[in-house]
Amino acid sequence: MDQINFSAWENRVETRTGGLSAQLAAMAQATLGGPDRALGPGDVMPPLWHWFAFPPTTPTGDLGRDGHPPLGDFLPPVRLERRMWAGGSLAFHAPLHIDEPLTRTSTIRKVTEKAGEAGPMVFVTVEHEIAGRNGRAITERQDIVYLQIPDSYTPPRKIAAQGDTVLADKIDIPPTLLFRYSALTFNAHRIHYDLPYATQVEHYPGLVVHGPLQATLLMDAATRFMRRAPDHFTFRGVHPMFAGHTMRILAETMFQDRLVLCTAATDGHGGHQGMQATACWEDEA
16 A cells, blocks of 8 residues: 555544434434424434534545545545444533534544554544534544455454343344435445445445444434433444344343443344444433
8 A cells, every 4th residue: 555644634623514404304214213203493303313414515526436525635545445434432412403503523533554354454533523502512433444345255253142132123224224324424335325336346245234324223222222312322333234134233231321232133043243332321410
């Protein structure tokens, strides 16, 4: 890989404005489910729905062959073609609302090159601060990893799905769900909706389920189980999940103020983990 001074990209800052309209909230409800009633202006935004509030605006003609915006502006110009949102963490300080003007300030905190079994990798850590009318509402860390596209699909080691408490069972993941989630986030990454590209170019066995979609399903399950949204949430992808399979959500460890949970494929023998997450609740005043 060509030598790039990645340290020059550290501490770069980007600020964007956005928001979640009532119409977009209705589209999110149609895609993900959620509250029994329609959400309108002023209603509290469900957790993680701020991911729909700052869609990219790169012209179609400027997108790369994978559907991503070109690198080298805010994010560093990594010359590895496979990109994944590997994980992240969030702290929730105050609620956000439908139709509320929002601001997101993003800072590149770290860029690290590593050598793994699959070849060179570059990890980029981005911190986001999302603010509403009353100031800071969410602080978030986003971990992005870049890799080479392999000649064939070699899956990572499977981690067995464990846990006796099923928070959500038989979640169908059809291609239409992936397409709608891509539309909500205005994410043109072709591995989520373009089967020939996913299988013939990036050599996956099927359409890839978005990491943030899995995180949103985990967050929703944890919120419904505890009857309130967590104050802190971390997640990490450990194995790709693919459209057309059935998923369930398991609580592997349960404490009074913490859940350790995962998405699990139901492909026999108890399935395997797709994403791990931990949700924490602070004591209510």
